[in-house]
Structure formats: structure tokens, C-alpha cells
Amino acid sequence: MKLNGKTIYAQSSDIKSRTYLEYRKDMKKKAIAELEILEWLENKVKELYPHKYVKVYKSGGDKFLWFLRKGGVSREPDYIAEIDDKKIEFEFQYAEKADLEFYDFKLSKIAKSKKGNREPIEDKFFIYIHKPSFQYAIFKPEWVFNNSKYGMVEAWRTNAYRVPKEKFLSILKPDPNLKSICLSIDAKNFILNFQHQLIDINKDKLSNLLQSVIDEDKIVKIMPKDLDSFFKVCFILDNLNKIPQNANLWLIYLLTYINKDILLEDISKIVYCIDFLYLKISLTTNELNQVTLKVKELIVKIKGCYQNDGSYKSSLKSSPLEETRYALFSINLLEDLIQDIIYYYSVSELQPIKKIYENVNDLGKTYKLISEAK
Secondary structure, three states, X not given: OOOOOOEEEOOXXXXXXXXXXXXXXXXXXXXXXXXXXXXXHHHHHHHHOOOOOEEEEEOOHHHOXXXXXXXXXXXXXXXXXXXXXXXEEEEEEEEOOOOOXXXXXXXXXXXXXXXXXXXXOOOXXXXXXXXXXXXXXEXXXXXXXXXXXXXEEOOXXXXXEEXXXXXXXXOOXXXXXXXXXXXXXXXXXHHXXXXXXXXXXXXXXXXXXXXXXXXXXXXXXXXXXXXXXXXXXXXXXXXXXXXXXXXXXXXXXXXXXXXXXXXXXXXHHHHHHHHHHHOOOOOOHHHHHXXXXXXXXXXXXHHOOEOOOXXXXXXXXXXXXXXXXXXXXXXXXXXXXXXXXXXXXXXOOOOOOOOOOOOOOOHHHHHHHHHHHO
């Protein structure tokens, strides 16, 4: 067959993992922990400043966004603590492993250069949670500056302040309340990984199907005629880093597939497509209103499919585990979408996400179901 220079030939190797969703998954891991400890942290700050007004919140407040549209990491502090009329920054780190030789801190978080000398940052605290032992420490950058070694962290590919294990473990304090928080963080990360597997599942399905020629110019112009085709085209365009010519029109047309009889598998496809299209366009007021209404409708629909054993069910054709993955995948992206809409469009009709997976009916039961099934 003669090859056309303007044509993309989609073989299985062309359908690669969606790097932007991978990035968002990685960013969400820390966001899960940050939001889980927020109330606990506020109580700890109140202990540090008794008899004073204390309020602790994520940087950005209700508009806190755990991912950036163009990737990267925000330089904003993790938390702001209002103590009477003063604001103090808090940075958050946690250790997953108990056998670390060093506890590492980025140079920019600890010290700034002044007249050629590096000096510890003032008006900032670190909150560090040692998950294996359910212990914590609150300290200033100055403590790290005075108790660390300057050295290379291979995982970061850069130098950092490295506190030896003996010194760091000596400042940790136990807190019985941390156990339930750490277990919740672990459960949510397990769910995060479980639902994300749907990307690879769909990638494998499309890799087997897509052995025909895809005309790149044509695929961005012609709107698909049914939901399954819509999903396949959006998946292909997403992986080819292409955008439909009339993406706003595609998005509004896509919303018409949402109805009271829709199944969880279809919801997962719709939400994937909404996520793909929404993040690449600017919405008019009317479009924004339609998206907002449909997001709320989808959340209600998914919650209505919840079963008492922690699973989700909308069809007899799919297994409870598959159906639950569809539900969790959709909730994951919808919560991203809700927070992004609030951040960029200041929509008051949507409630800010206070904790990741807060729209899962009973996270404990769902975690137990999928962890025992794997």
C-alpha cells in the first residue's frame, strides 16, 4: 500500500499512554494526602498558637487546583495558616518508607540566596508525616538548614538538603489520630491506581481494533455519529495530540448522550471525552451552564448505581469490578473537572472538592471490595 505523507497509520504502537492523565494522577497522590490531613493540621497549629484565631487552608482556598493545564508543579505553598492577623506558610512532605537513610528537602523550600550567602527562609513551617510509624514533626526551614548535608538526590536528579536518619527520627512525635488518616490516604491511592487502569484497558482494546488508516485531516473535521465512535475518535485524537476543529460543538453534542438510562461504561466514555474536549477550549456562558448541569447530573447518576457491598452496578453484562472501575474512573475525572471549572470560571453552582473521592458513597466498603478482588 502506498503511504500518504499526510496520513497517520495507526498501529498498536501508536496508541500510547495518555501522558497528561498520568501527570494528573501523580499530582493527585499528593493532593489526596494534603486534603486528608487539613483538619488535623489545623488542630496542630491551634496547639502551637493557643488562645489565638487559627484557620488553615490550601493555597487557593476553594479554588485549590491539584494539577496545571500545561503540566508542571505550582510554586505556591501547600498551606496557608492565618493566625490572628498574620499569615504563615506551611509546606507538607511525607515518607512512605521506614528505612530511609536521609530525609530530603528541596533547596528552594529551605533557603534563599542573600548577597551570595544562603539563609533559611523565615515565616514558614514544614509539616512532615512519617506514615510507617504514624508520627509527625513540625519544624522551620532553619532546623533543616542546620541539621542537613548538601548532596545529590538521585531520584530528583538535583542537589538537596539531606537530613540524616538519626537526626530526623529524633524529632518525630506520635499521634494516634494519624493512623486512620494514613490508612485513608493508602486506600485512596489504591483506588486511584485501580481506576486509572481503565486507560490501559481501553488502550489495549483500541490497539487491536485500529489497524486501518486514519486520515488526520479528516478525523478532526467530521463529528462521530454515536457514542462509541465519539469515544474512539476522542481517544485517538488525544493520543495524537490533535483537537477537533469545532471542539465546542463536539462538547455540546456529546452532552446529549447523557440520559436517565445511561450505563456506567457509557458514562466513563462520556466523561473521558468531556475531559479531553473541555480542557482544550474556552466555554461561553451558555456552554458553561450546560456543562455544569451535566456534571451535577452525572454525579447523581453514578451515586445512584452504588450497591451496599461497595460496588457500583448499572448493567448485568459487566462484572461488579468492571462497573466499579467505570464509576471510580468517572468520579475521578468529574472531581478534576469540578475543581477546574471553579478555578477558571468561578462557578458557584458547584461545590468545591474538599477531599479526593468524596463522591464515592462509602470509600471504605469500595476499597475493601476491590482490594480483596485483586
